[in-house]
Amino acid sequence: MKNWFLSLLAAGLAGLLPGLSSAVAVEQALTFDAAWIRAMPPGMKMTAGFGRLHNASTEAIELTAFASAQFRDVSLHRTELVDGVSRMREVPSLVIPPGESVTLEPGGYHLMLMMPAESLAEGARVTLDVSAEDGRVFRFELPVVRR
Numbered sequence: 096m097k098n099w100f101l102s103l104l105a106a107g108l109a110g111l112l113p114g115l116s117s118a119v120a121v122e123q124a125l126t127f128d129a130a131w132i133r134a135m136p137p138g139m140k141m142t143a144g145f146g147r148l149h150n151a152s153t154e155a156i157e158l159t160a161f162a163s164a165q166f167r168d169v170s171l172h173r174t175e176l177v178d179g180v181s182r183m184r185e186v187p188s189l190v191i192p193p194g195e196s197v198t199l200e201p202g203g204y205h206l207m208l209m210m211p212a213e214s215l216a217e218g219a220r221v222t223l224d225v226s227a228e229d230g231r232v233f234r235f236e237l238p239v240v241r242r
Contacts (some may be wrong), residue, residue: 124152125191125225127235130199132208134217134241142215144169144206144223144237145199150191157228158189165221167210174202183207188228215239 130146150156161169171186186204191197199205208221215221219239226232 124231125150125156125158125227125233127223127225127233127237130223130235130237131242132206132215132221132237132239134239135211135215137214140211141207141209142211143201144208144221145201146237147196147198148189148191148225149196150193153193155193156191156231158191158225159187159228160226161206162224162226163208163221165212165215166208167212169206169208169223171199171204172207173204217241 126149128147128149130144132144133142135142148158158171161171163169171189172183173186174181174183176182181202185207189197189204197204206223217239221237221239223235223237224232225235
């Protein structure tokens, strides 16, 4: 009886493994490499985030929202040169083709993190949720650094 139960349990767990491995693969579809948040001077109400978003999947990923419980507002912006003047504009969505990357860096795409819930010292970590158009949410932990 005991061996029968163990065999049944093992078969049931084996049946769950394919679903479990594909759930893990979904979580890794988007990576945020070398990501970091700029440390804020005292009294500052906004900062920026940088890194490289990489789509490791075989389908395009459209990013539509960014959020963090540590900030009232998080959005994607892009610095553009318009009539010889550098302007920062919010980007409502960003499509990353399969196998491609988008670099967030000063002077280009970057995250704007506004109205912090509390002061974040160098070495703190910010939890960032990145939402895709298809409903997936990717979570990243970004260090706060002084650069």
